[in-house]
Amino acid sequence: xxxxxxxxxxxxxxxxAGLELAGRIGPAVGFYKIGLGMLTGGGLALARELKDEHxxxxxxxxxxxxxxxxxxxxxxxxxxxxxxxxTVHGDPHVVRAAMEGAAGSRxxxxxxxxxxxxxxxxxxxxxxxxxxxxQMVEDRAAAAFEAGADGVIASPQEAAAIRALPQSEGRxxxxxxxxxxxxxxxxxxxxxxxAGAIGAGADHIVVGRPVWQADDPAxxxxxxxxxxxx
Numbered sequence: 744x745x746x747x748x749x750x751x752x753x754x755x756x757x758x759x760a761g762l763e764l765a766g767r768i769g770p771a772v773g774f775y776k777i778g779l780g781m782l783t784g785g786g787l788a789l790a791r792e793l794k795d796e797h798x799x800x801x802x803x804x805x806x807x808x809x810x811x812x813x814x815x816x817x818x819x820x821x822x823x824x825x826x827x828x829x830t831v832h833g834d835p836h837v838v839r840a841a842m843e844g845a846a847g848s849r850x851x852x853x854x855x856x857x858x859x860x861x862x863x864x865x866x867x868x869x870x871x872x873x874x875x876x877x878q879m880v881e882d883r884a885a886a887a888f889e890a891g892a893d894g895v896i897a898s899p900q901e902a903a904a905i906r907a908l909p910q911s912e913g914r915x916x917x918x919x920x921x922x923x924x925x926x927x928x929x930x931x932x933x934x935x936x937x938a939g940a941i942g943a944g945a946d947h948i949v950v951g952r953p954v955w956q957a958d959d960p961a962x963x964x965x966x967x968x969x970x971x972x973x
Contacts, residue, residue, distance in 0.1 A: 745773030746968050748941060750802055750917070751960075752776040752951030758785030758792075764955055765793060771961045771968070774827070776802040776949055790824055802828040802917075802949075806855050811840035818844025818852070826850045828917070830896060833883045838890035851894060851915065854887035856880040856905075859898040859920030877901050885910055899935030899943055906944030918945040923953050923967055938970045 751772050753761040758781065765775060775793060777786045782805075793799040803826045807814050814831060818841045821829055825848075831841040833854035841852045857866070857880050866876065880901040885908055887895055894915025897905055902916050918940045940948045950967060957963035 747774045748947050749968055750774040750776050750947050750949045751954050752949055754951045756784055758789035761789045768961045768964055771964045774800040776804050778804040800827045804830050806830050806832055808832040808837055811836050814840040815844040822848035822850040828853050830855055833887040835886050835890040838887050838892045842891040852892055853894045853896050853917055854892040856883040856895055856897045888914055899940035902943035902945045915946045916944055917947045919949040921948040921950050937967050941971050
């Protein structure tokens, strides 16, 4: 049985490349993330093929954000693909609409707190409220949980504080921004190692480049899994 705490991001150009990569990784990984960048490259078709024909779990990372009625309609359409996870932005009105759209399905709605590629300077440039970023992530997580989210997306650096929230009981914490020791951070700014993220309270870690850019992606995935605490 695969350890589904590791979710590999298929951040490749299209469904053909994604299917080829998943084939190279083989049974080492059972959970894949398909993001917005692949949507026009057959991402939904890939999701269906990996799930229906290869028995993989699927995290569709769309980060939906719109008025409530639009989010609800979009989620209602997407859950027909029998997704495991689907992301929306963590604003309470978006979360509530997404939960309505997912009602009756097995898809779990994960709310994005603050993107792991952002730091305080980026928030200032975007005219976001002043204050400590970690506290903002914690506050957004609490608000998303109160709006009904099944879990949140946050950096590993905030996982422990979110796990300590009373509202986090029974909810998921999924952490991008995870890099094995010695890996380049790429476009991520708030990072931690796989073991550090799980140790801080994350249920799942998302890893992309350190796996799909490796000469042997299956070996890279196995190395990450071997580093996770039991």
